[in-house]
Amino acid sequence: MTRYIDVLGALVLLELRQRIRSVAWVVLVSVVFVLVGVVTALLWASLSAFGGDEARASGVYSTIIFFVLLVGTLVTPAISGGAINGERDAGTLATTQVTLASAGQIVLAKFLAAWTVALTFLAASLPALAFTLIDGGVRGDTLAASLGVLVLELGVVAGIGVGLSGLITRPLFSVVTTYLVVAALSIGTLIAFGLGGLAFQSERTQTYIGIDYSVGGEFDPNTGLPEEIRCLEPDTYTYTQPRFDRVWGILAANPYVVLADAAPTSFTNDGYPQDLFGQIALGVRGAQIAPASEEVIDECQAALDGTYDELWQSQNPREVFESTVPSWFVGLLIHALLAAAALGGAVVRTRTPAGLLPKGSRVA
Secondary structure (H helix, E strand, C coil), X not given: CHHHHHHHHHHHHHHHHHHHCCHHHHHHXXXXXXXXXXXXXXXXXXHHCCCCCXXXXXXXXXXXXHHHHHHHHHHHHHHHCCCCHHHHHHCCHHHHHCCCCCHHHHHHHHHHHHHHHHHHHHHXXXXXXXXXXXXXXXXHHHHHHHHHHHXXXXXXXXXXXXXXXXXXXXXXXXXXXXXXXXXXXHXXXXXXXXXXXXXXXXXXXXXXXXXXXXXXXCECCCCCCECCCCECCCEEEEEEEECHHHCHHHHHHCHHHHHHHHCCCCECCCCCECCHHHHHHHHHHHHCCCCCCEEEEEHHHHHHHCCHHXXXXXXXXXXXXXXXXXXXXXXHHHHHHHHHHHHHHHHHHHCCCCXXXXXXXXXX
8 A cells, every 4th residue: 555655646746746846837826826916906806895894804705716627727727627637648658558557546646646736726826815805795615715725626527537538539629628517517507507497387376365445544654555545456567487496406506606605605794695605606506495386465354464564574694594495415416426436447547558449549
C-alpha cells in the first residue's frame, strides 16, 4: 500500500509541476483573483445602498461562492479535458505506461492533479471571501457546507474531464464534450424543468365569491368594507396550470442547486432568506408543492367572519422551506457517479497492452 501511494504521489507531483510551470496557469489565477475582487467590490457597494446589516455580508458571500463555481466550471474542463489523450497524441504517455505505474494510478494521478489545479481558483478567491466574513453575518455551518460542496463539485468536473480525455481519442472533442456535460447539468436541467412543467399540465377550478359594493351605504373606516355586506353570485372558471411538482427532481442534478440546497439558510424575522443560497433553495423547495385542483375564495364570508385580512395571507417562505425535503445529496451522488464512471472508463482505455484501439490512435 505504501508503494502504491508513493508511485501515485510521484505522478501527481509530476503533473502539478508541468501545469504550474505553465505561464497560462499563472495568468488564469491572476485573472480569477482580479475578477473576484472586482465582483466583490461591486456587490458590496450595491448592497450597502440598501443598509448595512447581516444580510449584506451573507448576500455577498453566497454570490461570490456561486461566481467561483461558475469560473471553476468554465476553466476546469479546459484543464482536465485533454489530460490523457493530449499526452497520447504527443507521445509522452508511453513513457509513463512503461513504468511500474498502473493505469489506475495514472488516471487517478491526473484526476488529483486537475482537481488540485481547479482548487487554486478557489484559493485565489479566498481574500475576497475573507473580506465578507470580517463583517459577520455568515454562519459557520453555512461557510463549511458551501465550501465543502464547492470543493466536491470542482472535483466532479475535473473527474469528468479526465475521464472523457481517456475515453475520447481527440483532445478537442473531449474538452468540448466535457463542456457539454457541464452545460447539460447547469443549463440543460433548467430547460428540462421548465419544459417538463409546461408539458405536465392539469386543470384547476377556482370559485370566487365577492362582495357587492354597489348597494351603497356606509363603509367601515377601519376595514374599508361596507357596513351591510351582501354577497355576489359565485363566479367559477377553469384553467390549466403547469405541474412543476412532477419534474422538480430534475433540478437535483444542477450543481448550483446542489450548492444552494446544501448550505444552511438564514431567514429574516419575516421568514425570508437572507442570501442567494436560500433564495435558490426556496424556489426549488416551492416547486415540490403540488397545486390544488380546486380553490374557493370566499371573500364575502371572510368579511362576515372578520377574517378578511387573513384571506390573502400566503404561506410563510420559511414554512414552505421547512415543510419540504432537501435534494442536494441526491444531486451530489449523481455527480459522483458520473465522474466515477468516466474515470473507470478511462482506466480501461489506458491499460496496456491494449487489445483494441480506435482508428488513427497511437499504440501507447
